[in-house]
Each structure stands twice: as C-alpha cells, then as structure tokens.
Amino acid sequence: MTDHVDTRLPAQPLPPAPASSTRWTVRRAGAVAGLSLLLMAGTGAFAYFVVLEGMITPGDAVSTTAEITGREGTFRLGVLAWLAIVVLDVLVAWALYRVFRPVSVAVAVLAAAFRLVYTAVLLVAVGQLLRALDVLGSGPGAASSPDQVSTQVMLELSAFQGIYDIGLLLFGIHLVLLGYLATRSSFVPTVVGALLVLAGAGYAFDTVAAVLGLDMPIRVSELTFLGELLLGLWLLLAGARLDRAEHTPLAVRRAR
Secondary structure, three states: OOOOOOOOOOOOOOOOOOOOOHHOHHHHHHHHHHHHHHHHHHHHHHHHHHHHHOOOOOOHHHHHHHHHHHHHHHHHHHHHHHHHHHHHHHHHHHHHHHHHHHHHHHHHHHHHHHHHHHHHHHHHHHHHHHHHHHHHHHOOOOOOHHHHHHHHHHHHHHHHHHHHHHHHHHHHHHHHHHHHHHHEOOOOOOHHHHHHHHHHHHHHHHHHHHHHHOOOOOOHHHHHOHHHHHHHHHHHHHHHHHHHHHHHOEEHHHHH
C-alpha cells in the first residue's frame, strides 16, 4: 500500500485589506469640509458683497444696468463664484455627513439632504444672473428701449434675490440640524454647535423678513454667520479628536 501524496498547491494568502489611508475617514472628511467651508467664505464674500451689493442699486434699474455693463467682467466672475459655491456645497454636504454619521445617521442624512436641496435652489437662482447677462447682451431691439432693457435686467436680479432668500430657509434648517449634531457629539466644542444653531436661526429669520416685506437695515445672517466659519476652522485643526470619533460606536456626549 503506497502513501497518498497531496499534490494540491498550498493555500494562497488572502490579499491584504485596504489600508485605512485609502478610506474616507472622519478625519479626512473633516479636512475636506473645513477647507471647503473656508473657501466658500472667501468666495461668497466676493460673490455677494463685492458683486451683488457692490453693483446693484435697489430701485434704480438704470444705474444698476450701467454699473454691470461697465464692469461686466467682474459681474461674470461673480456668477462664476456662485457656481463654485454650488460645487463646494455638494462636497460639504457629503463631507459633513461623514463627519457626523457617528453621532446620528438619521439626523446626518437629513442635514445633508437640506443642504443639497438648498444647493439646487441656489443653482436655479444663479440662472437668473445668467439671464440678466443675456438681456444685456441682446441690447435694445426693435420692440424694446434702453429703459425696458434696464427694467428686465432688474427683474432678473430681483428674481435671483427672491429665489436665494427662499433657499436660505433650507440652509438655515441645515445649520440648525448641524448644530444639534455638534452639541450632541463628543468631539465638537459645544460653543460651535450653539453658534451653528444661531446662524441657522439668522438665515431663517432673513427669509421670513423677506417674505413679509420687512424693511430691515441689515440682514441678521450677516451678524450670526460665525458658526459655520468656526466649524470650518475647527475641522481643519481637530485631527486627533476626529480620529477618536472614527472608532467610537456612538460618539455622543454623556449626561453628567
């Protein structure tokens, strides 16, 4: 009787699991969100304060049209800045969902959804700015005078502001949900979460004031916006704390 010889090849080792560096960790998502938020702060300041508020004279269509015509390149850069904000908003919505998923998946999804819907509304609003440029480009025709062109341009700009104001309500709700997640988390300072809630309330108030036609000397959100800016800075600096959140099954504050 001969011995049986096993001619099978030895089992091959399984391929190594992907390294954690190849995954979108909480720390990496936090860095993406933080950098994007800071980029949006600078881009938004140019798009809103320099281009819109700096070039549009409320109630004066002729002056506004002349200003845009004389500085058309700057106005187009402002439109491009708004489009960049749309792209960054989508990126931030995903990144913040990844950051706050350890706190509450359901609320993180809801917060991301509100930001994405707001982004879609903002994109529609930016379309009104492009329509204003189209009207200016066509110039006075056989059936329109310079005054009619100026009036039409002003209508498109007013449409932008109206749609944008509606979107700010959605953005405000997003910030309130984000503030809730931040205050509930074990890794974001409570003051940042509180300021996010305050910022969200400011944006929501601006929408209500616009709908009711209230003549406000200043937009409340211009005073309460600090929360999102601080969140962006904190996310860039809080790498170690975000690493700990990655490995915590439920990264929420414990009651004391």
